[in-house]
Amino acid sequence: MDSTRFSADRPAATYLPAGVRRAVKIVVVGHFGVGKTTYIGSLSEIEPLRTEERMTAASAPVDDLVGAGAKETTTVALDFGRITLSEELVLYLFGTPGQQRFVQLWEDMTVGALGALLLVDPARLESTFPVIDLVESFGLEYAVAVNSFDPSVRYEESEIREALDLLPDTPVVHCDARDVASSAEALKELVRHLLTRKG
């Protein structure tokens, strides 16, 4: 997933099949560099797309910014992909940066989301704390996918559960974000969890 994938010559639009009537959304969250973009690229049927969202570092609403030149502004990349699940249902995966200062973006991202898949790097568990806080403060159901690019990093599920202070029924699965089957399994685990929560 190098940056040229998101360069100015964007891929041509691939339209949805005419029968698709409904769209659902799952957000893929995690700290910087944990593999969100890679994960989305593994599962998306279209070339992953990117928009650039502008906001103040102080995370004021975007609409307060227009014309306010003195404030410090940043652009944060929002990557997403698409999976047409049936003749009439499509799923979008949105990669959402985990920083607290992008809380406005989180409001946009999480409206109507089915749930969140939280990608975790076992070597950087402490970087996940603020992301979990955000997920919980937005009331999102979630599953944890432990994504390790480095097979030498060993971890026990119990260590992850304890470090992240997870509820007993929160799923924790291993996931290689580069691998389609592994990435799909993590997503299925999340959806099974959402079904359980529906009772």
Place this chain on the structure above:
Amino acid sequence: MTRPSEDDLVTGDFVRSYVITGGRRLPSPTDLSLHTLVTLAPDRELPRQASPEVRAIWDICGGGYLSVAEVAAHLGLPTAVARLLLTDLAEQGHLLRRAAPPAAQAVDRGTLEEVLHGLHTLFG
């Protein structure tokens, strides 16, 4: 592993967005969410005073349904700006949209089962 393409931070420039939207208040996420599906209504004519951005939206939405986020990404617009322009077109009757997606709390079991079934079918 740090990937340079992820979560990039660059300095933003608001002038362009300001001009495109005429400095109007941007819509709230519930007005037209990122995964709302939109397409151009049949037999509509492009307004003569249409801006380049509206023309671009007109072109891309003419081919079938896409999500609001896809329209924004293909045109290189921030999603809030794309949403505003799409909302205008919808209010003028130029745009069709699929029923707004339900809030997550309102998603029924059946939809979740469809998602799971679809994932099984596609990925095993």
